[in-house]
Amino acid sequence: MQVLIANTRSYDQPQVIISRSEHLFERDINGSKVVFGPGPVVHSIETVFETRTVILTNLSPRTSREDILQYIKPAQDCTHLNIDASVIPVTARLEFRTAAQAVTASQYLNGTKVLGSPVSARLDNARVVTDSGSFRSTKVKVSWYKPSRIAWAHYDDLARAKKEAIRLQGKTFDGQTLSVEFQKPTPKQYCSFSIVIKGLPLNFKEENLEKFCHAREVTIGKQSFHARNSYEQVKALLGRYGTLESFDISSQSNKSPKFKVFAHYREWEDAENACTELHKRPQPFLRHSVLLLENVHAIRYDVTQTRYQAVKRELLNLQKRQPIGCKLRIYDEDATVKVCIRGYSASAKAIASLKIALDALVRGQIVKQDDGSILWEASFVESSTQESSLELAKRYKCWIEFDVSQRRVLLFGSPSNCKSVRTIMLKSSVELKKQVHTISLDTQKLRALITGGLRLVEQIVGEDKVRLDLRHRKLTIEGSATTLFNVENTLKSLDRPYLQSGPACPVCLGEPVNPVTLPCGHPYCMECITRHLKDQSKSRYPDCSCFFAEGTTSCKEPIEANILRRFLTPEEEGSLYSAVYLGYIRSHPKEFMNCPTPDCPTIYRRTAGILRCPSCVVKICSSCNVEYHDGVTCAEYEEELDRELAAMESWKKELDVHSCPNCQANLQKQAGCNHVLCIQCNQHICWVCKEGFADSGSCYKHMGVAHGGIGGEYQGRINGSRK
Ligand SMILES: [Zn+2]
Ligand SMILES: [Zn+2]
Ligand SMILES: [Zn+2]
Ligand SMILES: [Zn+2]
Ligand SMILES: [Zn+2]
Ligand SMILES: [Zn+2]
Structure with missing residues (x-):
């Protein structure tokens, strides 16, 4: 379209003036919760290992929610309070808005009196919560053989006794497998010979055993240990390795040859230690029978009902296929709450691969265009568009969510159904782009358009897709709702006062073309500022502040998120924030480190002790910043490192x-x-x-x-x- 009346005087050029709205916002990056301020700069980081949950114990059974909120001031800031009165002592979980708040609260709350008695408070560090699920390795499955009885069978004949010992070894009696041995006679023994029978049930008839052994006579001994005592002793033994959160005796069938309990440690290191130290070790209190221990790694997802219904079939299929080495349980009985999905395994590696399969279902798929870029339209923020998309998704048994903060659409459902929904969404997005929109113009807008503003509009829409109807004072554009939104925004800004005579564009140093004025008052060419910000999104250390400079003063005012968004695609926006975050991590090596596994995106604080990375399940020593050196103390490890470093130092000296x-x-x-x-x-x-x-x-x-x-x-x- 041709510009009918052009005015090249710069002070007549319409200005896009952008105003300030300062605020901080949070983004999830590789599992870390990162708060950004304008610039963008990193304001604070919470790693996946930090928790927002505080656990209160030693509460009196009479404690109510109101008591906790009333007596304990920091508790008032909590977003979620849950009292569990089914356990003794009564426990409460408090969720806070930030990990820092949780730390402050736990320090304050520990020892504070509620209803006269001091409570104990601590952070819930055992559970590593990622953006999708939570991961913990604090559970131990312990089992041991039930008590048995010992007996001796007596024979008149030496050869007979020997033969019976061989015949009976490994035989089953009353459902129990026996271990039988011939007892070497003493030199004076010449008329009665015995065999010893171990593993007998606690109760049986003497004559039955006599018959079973073809013996002249049997002597029955005491039972090896008492069942109830053994539970107490196992609990005490486990307690030596660390604080136990719970000790649950699992319901037993009488047929099972073993007793089974689940013990929860407070710290996962303690659980692991107990397993390596105690597994298969004979215990005197079990009459030297062994304890069997297994460290159980668990993941847990709390999924909304709507998401769950969309992926239910896939989840059940996954459950049916029985992921190798894992158990998958789904708790969906109560339709009023979130569905809980749990996976267990004795192998950390197996749980990691189960997590990948579950993530793909439970976290949804981001809808992408054919070229791989994220699909996003301005109209997606409108409820009418969201509703019609939801209708579409439901027709294909899917669920759809619009993530406005990160500008992306998430689809939940079977891969084939999601594919169908995506195809339709893409098709309608193409059609949307062909829509014709008509905007009525008042005198001021019309004047602004014909004095140069039209060039701005053409830049947004494309020259051949704009028509200015002067007679009817209408502007017709062809394009998507996003385009319409951008054009309307531009027209709004045309109402603002014109800049009388402006400074040069800080990028090209020329007179700003299609000027855009930032909140600091400095104008840029539309083209220049866009290119500059797009470049920053690809930089290792992005700097999105205004770079207007005059003499010795420079502006450097940080550009805010809502302004950046006008110039960047969702991907560019995402990579900008990732780059800022990664740059921050790199420039704060004394505070944060990367998981030592190559390409693993997890970060941790250097003061965090021994950690288990929830993405790659590797163990990390956070003070040495290496994969955990099993069996070697940090000091020993450092010594070894020093020796290597000495060699390194002489090399460095040589090369300056x-x-x-x-x-x-x-x-x-x-x-x-x-x-x-x-x-x-x-x-x-x-x-x-x-x-x-x-x-x-x-x-x-x-x-x-x-x-x-x-x-x-x-x-x-x-x-x-x-x-
Ligand atoms: Zn420029
Ligand atoms: Zn500036
Ligand atoms: Zn450096
Ligand atoms: Zn890792
Ligand atoms: Zn170490
Ligand atoms: Zn110096």
């Missing part, structure tokens, strides 16, 4: 390599001044004294004060005397 004071990366100065930028963590380093600085300004300042200049060949050139 130095470590970054922040992240310890090896750096070698090629040329230039003594200001060196660490490629790993972006730290600014003075190469003379190897001191680190947050920005180049303070580094240069330091070099000036401490070393009388920036050094290197530049210093030489400035002084006119090359060194």
Whole structure:
């Protein structure tokens, strides 16, 4: 479309002026909960290992919700309070908005009196909650053979006794398998010979055993141990390895040859220790029969009913196929609450692969276009669009959710049904793009359009898809609802006052074309700011602040999330925040580290002890930052490392390599001044004294004060005397 009346004077150009709305927002990145502020900059990070749950115990059975909320001030900030009166002592779980709040609350609450008695409070660290499910390894399955009786059978004949011992070994008596041995006679023994029979049931008739053994006579001994005592003793033994959260005796069938209990430790390390130390070890209190222990790894998902109904068939199929080495249980009896899906396994690796299968079903699929980009339309925020999409999804037995904060659509259901829904959504999205929209114009808007604003609209919609009808004061555009939304926004901004005479675009340094003015008041060309922000989304250390500069002052005002969103696709937005997050992790190596497994995205705090990564299930020593060194203490491990480091140091000296004071990366100065930028963590380093600085300004300042200049060949050139 041709511009009918053009006005090239810059002060007549319509301005897109964007206003401020400061706020923080949270995004889930690789399982971490990251709060961002404008810029974007990282405000705070909660790793998957941090918890928002506080557990209160030692509550009196009379305690009510109101008591807890009333007596304990920090409890008032909790978002969820759940009292479990079925266990003794009574326990309550308090959920908080942030992990930091939970830490403060647990410290304050521990020892505080409720109804006169002090309660104990602690963080629920055993459960690692990822964005989808939770993972814990604190459960131990313990079993041991039931008590039995011993007996001796007597024979007149030595050869007969020997023969019977061989015949009876391994035979079953009253359902019990026997272990039988010939007893070596003493030198004086010449008329009665015995065999010893172990593993007999507790109650049986003497004459039956006599017949069974073809013996002249039998003597029945005491039972090996008492059942009730054995439970007590097993519990005490397990308690030596750490605090037990619970000790559940599982219901037994009489036929089962073993007793079985489930013990829950507070810490997963204790559970693991108990298993390695006690498994298959004979116990004196069991008359030297062995205890059998198995560390049970468990995952748990709480799924909404709507999501569950959509994937129910697939889940049941998965359950029927019986994932190798795993048990999968689904608790869906109560339709009013979330469905609980649990998986158990003795193998951490098996549970990891079950988790992958469950994640794919329970977390939903992101709807993508044919080119792999995420499908998102501005109209998806409208309830009418959401409702009609839901109708469509239901027709295919699927469930659909619109994630407005991350601009993506999630589909739940069988793969084939999801595929059908996706195909229809994509088709209608193409048709949406062909829709014709008509916008009525008032005098001011019309004037703004013909004095240059039309160029802006054309840029958004495409030149051949805009028609300005001057007679009827109408603007007709062809495009999607997203396009319409953008055009309407632009028209709204045309009402704003015009900038009289403006500064240059900080990117191209020319007069801004299709200017966009940021909240700080600095105008950019639409094209320039868009390209700049798209570039930042691909950068390792994105900087999305305004880079207007005049003389010695520069603006540097951070650009807010809602503004960035105008220029970036959902993918670009996602990679921008990921890059900011990863940059933050890299530049805070004293605080955060990456899981040592290559390509595993999990991060952890360096003070967290021994962890088990929920993504790759590897054990991590957080103080040494390596895969856990089993059987070696941290000190021993460090010693070994020191020996390697000594060899490394002599190599570094030879090549003039130095470590970054922040992240310890090896750096070698090629040329230039003594200001060196660490490629790993972006730290600014003075190469003379190897001191680190947050920005180049303070580094240069330091070099000036401490070393009388920036050094290197530049210093030489400035002084006119090359060194
Ligand atoms: Zn420009
Ligand atoms: Zn600015
Ligand atoms: Zn990992
Ligand atoms: Zn260590
Ligand atoms: Zn560094
Ligand atoms: Zn220095």
